Structures are given as structure tokens and as C-alpha cells.
Amino acid sequence: MATANSNRFDFSSADSAPPKLSLSPDQLSYCHQALKILRAKISNPDSISREFANLQANRMLASDMLLSATVAINSVNYDKNRYTDVVPFDSNRVVLKDHGASGDGYVNASLIKTSSSSSESVSEFIATQGPLPHTLEDFWGMVIQEHCPVIVMLTRLVDNYKTVKCGDYLPAEDRPRGFGNISVKTKWVKTTDTSLLLRNFEVNHKETDDQQPMSVLHIQYPEWPDHGVPKDTVAVREILKRLYQVPPSLGPIIVHCSAGIGRTGTYCAIHNTIQRILGGDMSALDLAKTVGIFRSQRIGMVQTMDQYVFCYNAIVDELEELTAGTDTGASS
Template sequence: MISGSTATGAPAVSVAARVTTSSTSVGPNRATAGYATSSPPPATLPFSRDLVPNRPALSPDQLRYCSEALEFFKAKFKNPETIKSIINSEFDDFLEKNHSRVDVVLKSPDVNKKCSVAFNPLNYETNNRYTNVLPFDFNRVILDPKIGYRPAEAGYINASFIKMNHASTSQFIATQGPKECTFQDFWAMILQYRCKVIIMLTKLKDDKGGDLCSEYFPVDEWSKEFGSIIVKTKWKTSNETGLTWRYFEVNYKESKEPPLDVLHIQYLDWPDKEVPENNLPVLEILKIMYHVPTDIGPVVVHCSAGIGRAGTYCTIHNTIQRILLGDKSALKVLDTVTFYRCQRMGMVQNKVYNSTLLNLILWYTYSVSK
């Protein structure tokens, strides 16, 4: 899709221009809203170039929690012939009760108030990849100006803080695939909020050559400048599952502060609005993220629009973390989706993604329980 177009979820079924920042930014009070601030996180990443995602070393209690979760899902979906109909029926009921489809949200009478900064003419067409996927004001990511950098109107970037009310689970930033005009904004966000992990779940182009995400990081070169920010590649590696890891140093070019180390995990073979080609790459990402401390700062997750694959991954990640904590409410997966949709419209966009997340949660609990 091209810039300024809309992102619509196919109902397929499967199992499985710069201005000075406004002085009255609309958004959360970042000191009190419960979302990430720009203060540095206390932890560092435990990875090297020879990164191999180890099987999680679970405690006896955690193994029991996974076994219980697996038994719950096996009992719920005990008849293979009815799995698809049960999953799809539950998702249809969810949509009807929550009125949270993107098209419904955008037609609501107060949407202009809820997304006022995104609808600002200085932001709307230029800075949104899809004009029907917009962040809410209350939890949008707000960018601050720096020497040599001026963010969009009211510090705008199409990105949302995503969290659960649980101190021991990861916090996310769900965002669109960066556009060329938002490259510097994206990296300014990484620096301001000390984001040490980026999970990229999209190709740059679709099968017809449409732009899904622009190339916002060094690919063939070892360093690249984005306005006042420089991104340097420390190392790069890949494996047979289709994952590529890059370790970046990110900093303002004139900064006297140490650069920020960022792990970039790229998975290209998850088609838009479809199931992943296989489960292993996503399970590998989850293995890696098991070793990332939850207090390390927001984990940035993006696909193209920042709601389908990104929302699915965030839901899987959070559900598994809560299962390992013994939180039985995690098994009510659509409750998590409901909570996430209150924070970013259209998270887990359609039935395909809902089936995918259930499938991957089952695979994870099975793989660590056996």
C-alpha cells in the first residue's frame, strides 16, 4: 500500500513538512500516566554476536503452569473438527460486543477528539502510513525536540505505548513501519525512550511492489545517518529459520553521551493478514525475549500498520509471560486483545491473526512442557 492509504483486514479464516513542536502537546502526563518515560532503564542486553536462543530454563512451578495452560486449551479444542468454528465464532462475538474494529472506531463521533494529534493536518497525510490506523492521544508516544532535531507537530509519531497492569510483564511500543519522512522520528523515539529491542515483522515490499515499510536501518552498509542521528551496525547474523539479528549503536551525531545499544530482530516471512509460513521463527523470537529483562525499557514492535502482526506478537508475548507467572486470566486471550485495542485501534486485526496467536501459544506451551 502507498502512503496515506488505508489498512483493511481481510476476513479470511485460518487456524493457525516539519514545524516547531506545539507548546501545548496533547497526550499523557508521562510522569504519572504509567507509561515509559525517557529515564534510562537499569538493565543491559545479555547478547553477543553468537546469539543462539536457548530453551527457557523454567522452574518446576513454571513448567506446571505451562502444562496447565496446555491442558486448558486441549480441553477447549478437543474436537479437531470444531476448532476452526469455535475460534471464529468467539472472534465474531468479540467484535460484536466490543465494537472495536478499525472502521467502527473511525466512525465513532468522538474519534477526532480521541486522536486529535493524529488528525492534525500537519500530521495526518504526511506522517501516517495508513490514515485509518491512528494512535489515541492518551497513550501516544510523544517526541521531544533536541539540538538538530525538531519532531512533527505536537511531537507526533504514529506509535502507541502498550501495556498490561502487571509489573512483571514487558511494556511495548506498537508502531507503523517507518516512512522515509519519519526515519529520524523513529530513531529519536528509540533514543528518548531507551528502547533496546526492535522486533520487525514485515517485508519492505508486498508481492505487488507496494511499500509496507521503508528501509530505516543500515542493511548493506555498516552505518547510516538519519538527519541528526547516526545508526552503526556492530554485528549482523542470521539463521536457517529466516530470522536476522542486527546489533546497532544509536546516537545523536553531536552527542557526548555513550551510544545506545539496540538489538534489531527481523522476520520477513510473515505475510500481511496471513499466518506465518511456519511457527519456528516466532518461537525463536520468544526464546530470545525470554532472556530480556522486563525492566529494560519498551520493546518496539512493528509490522506495516502496527496492529496486525504487531498486535498478534504483543498478545502472544504477554500471554506467555503471564502464564509463566501463574496468572490464569492470561488464558482468556480475547480479554487481552480487548485491553490492547483500548490502547491502539485494531490490534490483532482479524480472524487470521487470532487463530495465529492461539496456535503459537499452544506451540510454545507444548514445546516447553514436553
């Protein structure tokens, strides 16, 4: 539940099972309509393949990206990028007001939304890379500045091949950890039956101890393979279920993997599509358009065909669960 401060949220009970979403008759109708259309799409895999092939044929080239990312490739900022071919565009990058040695507040992070997004019903995202050891303070500074109530982490710190995928920005369970002028304290940690790691952090600037710290829910899904997809949609949809309760107006949700485009783009597309359907926005059924919009805001969002198909499967699975046991003829 939200507290008196509109940018605070009480995650004290977030470690329990997420409650089942209660849908209005209109929302049930929207979900049934969407299911009918999306089931028909899934039954024609060639059509989905063509959609993704068209997205790939029209994707932005790295050379064009660099023309639109002048701050990211500035020599002062170059080593703040985990991958030099995945950097934020100047037009929608997150700008840190109180951080960044270069004076331009650079962090490899992009604001992501659809044109129909509304702060009342559809979340905005910050898609970002797994922070580097020397950008950890910038990462947490972004959390505070942008009032981000949730961080969704879709990677391990180190993958099975012993390749570092993300800097360790997590505090220990038993003591606070400092990141420059920022203190992060773990309130609780829990592992769910679907292998999600849930953490609740208190975050604040060290010199403002008189102010109430920010409560941040951290959800990590370490079993999602790099460049791949999970074996089923259950855990990914559990993340979404746990975020239904978080009002989009609180602030953008941070989503990251390693580069912040493949797994990150896939989750954002699933979350965004379900929220828009629940709001009656049937343009959300054009997944290719949604991914295209996301790619115009961060290069390469949803990297592979498997990830694109996974979006469809997760959306359908969630709609089927939301409408289970209800009349397909629900009134609108």
C-alpha cells in the same frame, strides 16, 4: 546480559542460538495448567470463532477512533500516518520530547500493555507503523527516548506485489547511517535457519559521542505475509525465545509491521500471554480479553480470524516445548 547502565544491554552473543529457558517447579505447573485449558479450547474451533466474532462485533469504529486521536489527525501531522484509518489515541500515544516539527512530538506509535503488566516480568510494547521516509528520524528518536532494547520487524520493506510497506530505516552493514541528528551503526548481521534476520545496532545522538551508544537488537521476520499468518509457528516463537533473556524493565519492545496492528498485534498477544503464564497470571488464558485490551490502546490489533487462531496455536506450541519431558503433575 544487562550492563551497569540499566538501560543498556549486551547483545554481543545474541547471534547464537537462544538458550533453552529453565523453568522453576511453579512455572512448570503454570504451563501444564495453561496447556490443559488451551488444548481444550483449540479442540473446539467454533468456540474460538465465536470469541473472534464477538471481538469484531464490539470493535471500535474508525469514526470513534478519530474522536480519540485528535493529535494524529491534526493537519500538521496528517501526512505522518501511513494509513489514515490506523492512528494512535491521544491517551497512550508516544510523545517525542525532542522531535516533531509540529511541536506536539507526534509519531504514529502506541504504548501497549495489559493492566496486570509488571516491569519485572511482563514486557510493554510500542506498536507502531512501518516508518515513512520523512519520519525515519522520529522513529530512531523514539528508540533512544524510550530506551527500547529490541525492535521486532514483521514485514518486508516492499512486498511481493511491489507495494512499499515500510520506509528503509536500516543502515548498511559496512557504514553508519545518519538520520538527522542520530547515527545508527550495524555491529553484526545474521540469518537464522528459520529465516529471521538478526541485526545488532549501535544508536546515539551525533553530538553526544562521548556517551556509550545504545545497543539495539533488531529481529526481522520478512516471510510473515500481510493480513495472513506463517505456515507454522516456529519462527515467531524463535523471536520470543530470543527475547526471554531481555529484562522487561529495560524498556518497551518496539513491534511493527506496516500498519502496526495485524501482525504486530498477533506477536504482542503471543509474547504477552506466555510471559503472564510464566508469572502465574492465569487471566492470560482469556485471549479475547487480552486482544480487547490491546484494541483499546490501538485500533484493530489482531486483524483477522486466521491471526487470532494463530495466537492460540503459537501459545500452545510454545507451552508444549517448554514442558516437553516434564511431569504433568509438577508441584506448584
